[in-house]
Amino acid sequence: PLVSMTDMLNKALEEKYAVGQFNINNLEWTQAILGAAEEEKSPVILGVSEGAARHMGGFNTVVKMVEGLLLDMSITVPVAIHLDHGSSFDKCKAALDAGFTSVMIDGSHHPIEENIEMTKKVVEYAHAKGASVEAEVGTVGGQEDDVIGGIQYADLNECVRIVKETGIDTLAPALGSVHGPYHGEPNLGFKEMEEIRDAVNLPLVLHGGTGIPTHDIQKSISLGTSKINVNTENQIAFARVVREVLAAKPDAYDPRTFIVPGRDAIKATVIGKIKEFGSSNKA
Numbered sequence: 001p002l003v004s005m006t007d008m009l010n011k012a013l014e015e016k017y018a019v020g021q022f023n024i025n026n027l028e029w030t031q032a033i034l035g036a037a038e039e040e041k042s043p044v045i046l047g048v049s050e051g052a053a054r055h056m057g058g059f060n061t062v063v064k065m066v067e068g069l070l071l072d073m074s075i076t077v078p079v080a081i082h083l084d085h086g087s088s089f090d091k092c093k094a095a096l097d098a099g100f101t102s103v104m105i106d107g108s109h110h111p112i113e114e115n116i117e118m119t120k121k122v123v124e125y126a127h128a129k130g131a132s133v134e135a136e137v138g139t140v141g142g143q144e145d146d147v148i149g150g151i152q153y154a155d156l157n158e159c160v161r162i163v164k165e166t167g168i169d170t171l172a173p174a175l176g177s178v179h180g181p182y183h184g185e186p187n188l189g190f191k192e193m194e195e196i197r198d199a200v201n202l203p204l205v206l207h208g209g210t211g212i213p214t215h216d217i218q219k220s221i222s223l224g225t226s227k228i229n230v231n232t233e234n235q236i237a238f239a240r241v242v243r244e245v246l247a248a249k250p251d252a253y254d255p256r257t258f259i260v261p262g263r264d265a266i267k268a269t270v271i272g273k274i275k276e277f278g279s280s281n282k283a
């Protein structure tokens with residue numbers, strides 16, 4: 001069933017595992033992720049960036065596609081459709097009006113006062129619809145859809161303020177993670193993570209899940225991280241397999257001959273992440 005993130009993340013925080021947010025790009029991506037979650041009996045969050053939503057036709061198309069697959073695949077595990085890095089109140093509102101069950105309002109590139117103000121407005125609108133809200137403080141490194149930013153660690157006082165003043169359900173404090181592949185080992189701020197967890201008492205989100213070694217994943221979970229976002233790793237897995245198949249069968253033209261193996265590669269990657277995050281059999 002389609003649900004918000006609230007119950008799944010609170011349960012994850014309590015039982016010390018993380019729910020994966022896996023970003024979708026199209027039908028096959030969505031099939032792969034839902035299939036993996038159902039097989040693992042795991043809750044799952046389908047992340048949809050504004051760019052990916054545009055690519056798929058729009059927020060309504062995304063919701064109807066997911067709803068169709070939940071029925072046709074007989075999905076029983078909890079599923080959230082979540083706007084990833086929402087850039088404005090209007091974008092969050094449009095996603096929620098189309099039926100998204102969760103949104104991230106990413107005001108992290110604005111001064112904290114503005115971030116709090118826009119987040120508060122989104123929380124009021126989303127909560128009235130029973131949807132959940134994620135906010136970000138500090139900035140994740142690397143490339144976000146339309147924004148390229150440097151790393152800026154989340155400030156503890158700003159984290160406390162945004163939680164208290166807006167009523168968000170989950171917080172993404174940027175602590176050294178990066179979107180896309182890491183250049184060298186990631187250097188996550190675990191001390192800060194622990195301080196923020198103790199101060200805000202909410203499930204935390206880790207962006208840039210691709211390329212973070214297992215011991216850092218486990219440590220993050222032990223310090224209150226309850227949601228981990230993964231995107232690039234699935235893209236790499238898909239592209240690698242599609243390239244291999246096309247190289248081996250240069251005359252292939254039926255799209256299913258290369259998309260289906262690509263889809264299988266995404267599914268295998270997601271199953272691996274679900275196991276690593278400890279959310280198997282937590283549906």
Ligand code: G3H
Pocket residue numbers: 023047084085178179180181206207208209210229230231232233
């Ligand atoms: O919001 C999406 C994620 O933070 C994805 O990061 O592409 O590095 O896995 P990633």
Ligand code: ZN
Pocket residue numbers: 085140179207208229
């Ligand atoms: Zn992110």
